[in-house]
């Protein structure tokens with residue numbers, strides 16, 4: 001049986017990226033997915049918006065929902081100070097196995113906690129299992145139908161504090177209409193849309209940044 005797309009992405013990283021150089025890993029994956037085969041990384045264009053928000057928020061504790069191959073995990077971790085922590089949740093064990101190796105190759109494993117399993121099971125356990133009080137920033141990039149239920153779950157579990165920020169990928173493509181309606185319509189959020197494109201394409205997509213008001 002042949003390799004999978006995540007395995008081919010990992011092979012490209014291990015062949016072409018400089019070990020210990022996170023930016024080199026990010027650039028290698030972007031190059032591979034733009035010119036060899038498309039993959040669902042947040043990509044360079046939306047990634048630059050993600051970078052600017054991580055820089056602005058300077059999170060001490062951050063959650064990423066949806067690791068995939070670890071592209072945005074590495075991108076975010078490379079911008080965090082040494083004592084900050086990025087928890088990243090991946091449902092698919094094959095994706096998680098690749099992501100661990102990409103994260104290690106980039107040399108950011110000390111800032112990252114990769115958790116395998118369903119977000120609905122793990123979110124209620126974040127406090128007791130990982131000593132989380134609340135998240136400063138959450139990057140939603142997993143499955144569009146889980147954005148809203150997981151947001152409500154984080155609220156219910158007291159994982160959001162006044163000023164916590166949610167940043168959601170793919171709010172146009174594939175699209176998360178129920179989530180958008182909720183954060184844009186709720187008095188408990190201040191929402192803003194950052195227009196961009198679906199990774200490596202000219203199709204419209206964007207990121208929705210929503211500040212939790214408590």
Ligand SMILES: O=c1[nH]cnc2c(O)cc(-c3ccc(F)cc3)cc12
Nearest residue numbers: 040041042066141142143170173174
């Ligand atoms: O399922 C997804 N999870 C997280 N991010 C995604 C992402 O950035 C893009 C897409 C995607 C978009 C268009 C298409 F034709 C096929 C897949 C899916 C996900």
Ligand SMILES: [Mg+2]
Nearest residue numbers: 042141169170
């Ligand atoms: Mg995405």
